Amino acid sequence: MGKIFSSPVKNFSWLEQAEQDFDVIIVGSSPSGCVLANRLSEDGRTKVLLIEAGETNSNKLWTKIPATWSKTLWSSYDWQHYTAPQKNLNNRKLFWPRGKLLGGSSSINVLIYHHCAPSDYDKWEEMGCEGWGYEGLRPALLKSERYTPHKGHEDVNESERGKDGPWQTTFGDAQPIMKNFVSAAEEVGIPYNPDLNTPRGTIGATQFSTFVDQKGHRSSGATAYLTPEVLARPNLTVVTSTLTTKIILSSDGKRAIGVEVADDKKRMGRLTIFAKKEVILTAGTINTPQLLMLSGIGPKEQLEQHDIPCKHDLPHVGQNLQDHLQVPVLFRAKKGRTMDWLAGNPIMALPALIRWLLNLKGPMTTNCAEVAAFFRTDDPKLNFEEPDEKMPYVSNANPGAPDIEIMGVPVGVVKFGHKQAPKGTNAITMMPYLLQPESMGSITLKSDNPFEYPDIDPNYLSTQTDVTCLVRGVRTAMRIARANPLVEDLALRDVKDPNMVSSEEEDVYNLGDAREEKLSDEEIAKWCKRKAETLFHPTGTARMGRSIEDSVVDTKLKVHGLEGLRVVDASVFPRTVSGHTMAPVIAVAEKAADIIKESLNADFYHD
Numbered sequence: 001m002g003k004i005f006s007s008p009v010k011n012f013s014w015l016e017q018a019e020q021d022f023d024v025i026i027v028g029s030s031p032s033g034c035v036l037a038n039r040l041s042e043d044g045r046t047k048v049l050l051i052e053a054g055e056t057n058s059n060k061l062w063t064k065i066p067a068t069w070s071k072t073l074w075s076s077y078d079w080q081h082y083t084a085p086q087k088n089l090n091n092r093k094l095f096w097p098r099g100k101l102l103g104g105s106s107s108i109n110v111l112i113y114h115h116c117a118p119s120d121y122d123k124w125e126e127m128g129c130e131g132w133g134y135e136g137l138r139p140a141l142l143k144s145e146r147y148t149p150h151k152g153h154e155d156v157n158e159s160e161r162g163k164d165g166p167w168q169t170t171f172g173d174a175q176p177i178m179k180n181f182v183s184a185a186e187e188v189g190i191p192y193n194p195d196l197n198t199p200r201g202t203i204g205a206t207q208f209s210t211f212v213d214q215k216g217h218r219s220s221g222a223t224a225y226l227t228p229e230v231l232a233r234p235n236l237t238v239v240t241s242t243l244t245t246k247i248i249l250s251s252d253g254k255r256a257i258g259v260e261v262a263d264d265k266k267r268m269g270r271l272t273i274f275a276k277k278e279v280i281l282t283a284g285t286i287n288t289p290q291l292l293m294l295s296g297i298g299p300k301e302q303l304e305q306h307d308i309p310c311k312h313d314l315p316h317v318g319q320n321l322q323d324h325l326q327v328p329v330l331f332r333a334k335k336g337r338t339m340d341w342l343a344g345n346p347i348m349a350l351p352a353l354i355r356w357l358l359n360l361k362g363p364m365t366t367n368c369a370e371v372a373a374f375f376r377t378d379d380p381k382l383n384f385e386e387p388d389e390k391m392p393y394v395s396n397a398n399p400g401a402p403d404i405e406i407m408g409v410p411v412g413v414v415k416f417g418h419k420q421a422p423k424g425t426n427a428i429t430m431m432p433y434l435l436q437p438e439s440m441g442s443i444t445l446k447s448d449n450p451f452e453y454p455d456i457d458p459n460y461l462s463t464q465t466d467v468t469c470l471v472r473g474v475r476t477a478m479r480i481a482r483a484n485p486l487v488e489d490l491a492l493r494d495v496k497d498p499n500m501v502s503s504e505e506e507d508v509y510n511l512g513d514a515r516e517e518k519l520s521d522e523e524i525a526k527w528c529k530r531k532a533e534t535l536f537h538p539t540g541t542a543r544m545g546r547s548i549e550d551s552v553v554d555t556k557l558k559v560h561g562l563e564g565l566r567v568v569d570a571s572v573f574p575r576t577v578s579g580h581t582m583a584p585v586i587a588v589a590e591k592a593a594d595i596i597k598e599s600l601n602a603d604f605y606h607d
């Protein structure tokens with residue numbers, strides 16, 4: 001407790017009384033905000049202020065234990081967004097959690113460490129983002145990482161992983177049933193890949209690396225980059241429970257000179273803070289575009305609808321939203337083969353918790369999403385039927401990259417892990433998801449009130465390619481479940497029409513119990529529309545690109561047409577990546593830190 005009270009992290013009331021003298025203001029402690037707060041203050045000279053709407057991460061146990069990540073959802077440190085009704089998903093509003101605490105979503109996420117596909121970044125370069133191809137970003141991926149080898153993964157080439165960075169990664173102990181998932185994936189034609197994070201790319205089936213430290217604790221943006229030593233720097237100030245409500249522009253409207261903030265808990269007390277050199281937005285894919293628009297920077301027509309004077313017409317703010325859509329498919333398993341005992345029984349889980357608290361690691365160090373299979377749905381080895389000979393299916397994948405990932409989880413995942421498999425049953429879950437959706441949506445304002453959440457419309461499954469791709473992903477999951485050796489662990493039945501549901505148990509298991517080869521694409525698509533959920537990876541709403549015509553920021557991550565204002569978070573991705581977004585975001589921030597330091601150094605030289 002003493003540690004918490006002596007925390008160097010400040011709050012809004014401190015800010016009200018503080019003497020203001022900041023060179024750089026960073027808005028939002030997303031993983032990229034944490035990277036920048038660390039890197040920009042490491043010279044001991046640049047005075048940095050990091051502003052976070054949520055609280056500190058230091059006293060929140062569920063954020064530290066890898067296995068309890070889902071307990072953070074719907075908590076006081078989750079923003080708890082919901083999308084607009086999705087017309088292609090039976091008009092459902094989907095739950096979108098986002099972390100509201102130091103570290104942002106990196107403090108509540110599933111801890112999967114993934115570089116994604118090299119050609120994802122080459123695509124960025126092709127789209128006009130010079131220097132942001134794989135060769136340009138790989139040094140930043142390696143700079144951030146401190147990989148600790150793990151027994152059973154001797155086939156990972158350590159020299160291809162980072163070893164001196166602040167962000168700790170390793171492997172956990174996968175359950176035998178999950179190792180059988182990997183073998184079964186090989187059986188259906190997806191090769192084994194010992195390491196998803198190399199220049200050779202990410203196609204294949206394997207166990208995930210996770211961002212877990214040597215004590216078995218989560219290594220988040222906050223724990224890795226905002227260590228007690230970093231927080232003790234006299235030139236770094238971190239303020240929590242403080243919502244940034246507006247960016248302040250100079251009187252000629254050409255330069256960002258500061259921000260307006262409010263007490264997030266009391267929802268009042270506006271205060272203006274000035275930045276001598278830069279304001280950097282790292283408030284994430286939802287809040288960054290909202291904040292730009294609240295400040296009069298965005299699509300003119302939309303701003304006028306909300307009586308916000310347009311100071312800088314920037315049509316792409318809030319546009320180009322992409323997200324990864326997944327379908328959880330549960331398969332009945334034999335008793336004793338899964339980890340349902342850990343998820344569903346607090347008494348059984350207690351010894352595991354005590355073991356973890358004593359730093360003895362154990363089952364609590366699993367992130368649950370232990371394994372995955374990445375593949376292309378146009379791979380002839382997987383033998384899918386062409387839907388229409390005249391209009392053959394064309395995958396949206398990048399060259400040599402996958403378009404589907406199937407995650408394997410050794411428990412029955414219902415409601416993101418908040419509910420377990422039906423009583424008396426055991427399950428594993430496979431989550432096929434679209435890696436390169438064509439569907440794009442937007443973040444738009446509901447009002448000019450900074451406390452009101454914006455409208456989130458990811459526009460899921462709005463193209464036939466996306467529907468076909470997802471259906472092929474689900475088919476492959478069903479094939480893996482019926483392949484050796486996994487099928488021996490499972491207790492599958494034979495359901496003819498999965499969409500005929502008359503009990504909660506059937507609602508959970510019908511698709512997993514059905515035979516893929518007997519189902520039409522339409523029958524599978526019908527199930528997907530009822531069950532699909534987010535995989536939590538929104539990107540692109542302030543994307544990087546050539547000009548105001550196609551994007552929001554340039555290749556130095558400066559907002560087009562404005563001085564002193566940058567964006568550095570997942571909203572700058574020109575197009576989504578083929579996997580999990582956090583390592584790419586951290587790499588973007590590491591690279592951005594070098595770019596910003598160079599420009600700050602030039603400024604200091606002129607001062």
Ligand SMILES: Cc1cc2nc3c(=O)[nH]c(=O)nc-3n(C[C@H](O)[C@H](O)[C@H](O)COP(=O)(O)OP(=O)(O)OC[C@H]3O[C@@H](n4cnc5c(N)ncnc54)[C@H](O)[C@@H]3O)c2cc1C
Pocket residue numbers: 027028029030031032051052053054097098099100101102103104105106108109110111112113114242243244245282283284285286287288291535536537538569570571580581582583585
């Ligand atoms: C439940 C979940 C599971 C995930 N699992 C994985 C995974 O296993 N692996 C992986 O690679 N990725 C995962 N992700 C995605 C990954 O965490 C994000 O891509 C990453 O955190 C970057 O997101 P972001 O840039 O949108 O910002 P976020 O991480 O969402 O952070 C934004 C921060 O800004 C703060 N903020 C927002 N508005 C304001 C404001 N106006 N003033 C002050 N502060 C503000 C927020 O409170 C928050 O701290 C997951 C995400 C979630 C939510």
